[in-house]
Amino acid sequence: MTQEVFLLSYTKYGDQDAVLHCFCKENGFESFFAKGIYAPKNNKKAFLFPLNELVLYTSDKKKNIPNVLKMEQKNVDFFSTDIRKSSILFFISDLLNQVLRNEHRNVGIYSEISIFLSQLQINNFQSHLIFIFRLLKQQGLQPLFSEKTFLNPETGHFEDAEVHPLFGKEVSGVWRNLITSHDPYSIKLSRAEKQNFLDSILVYFHCHFSDFREPKSLEIIKEIF
8 A cells, every 4th residue: 555644753663663653645644663664774764854755655554553665755855954944843743743643534734734844945934833823724723703803712713802811912913814814824924923923823722632732842943933
């Protein structure tokens, strides 16, 4: 079987093997057993970086996990030594590894990841924020547009009075602009707006995803951007 996947995370298994946790174009979230990927002569371990798009050729399952027979990298040009891009990739992959665990086939989400990566490749360093927002839409969790001033993160509705300190007039305005924009990746945010919007969207995720935790690389993202 052939699977196109984005690598979200992986766990080393023994000395030479690994379990890959991926979001698949056809099957949604799925894990795979990669035997010998850490073997001394196996150069495919270089493929193990966040959100690398891979083509996996798999066989019968090993304890309910498909075995990887062959692995190819789909986008050979995406290797990056840019610390900013690497930090964003770690941040987004950590977040996706949490919120997509129970996600089945969703071509819309797979496409959104591709769009996000293309934006990151052209040095759009607020693309991670826009992607997280668009992810909410794909999962049916985007707030409903309203002319009211303040977004309520728990209900996803705008209200006349402020209900959360991180959802003031300016931040709620950013949310409203993103909801109505036909090209949200083109919206330019100031440094303060980026920080405040990031804080607010993490609160929103806490409200709508049970057991959500802040990605480990959050502080690095805040320091860099």
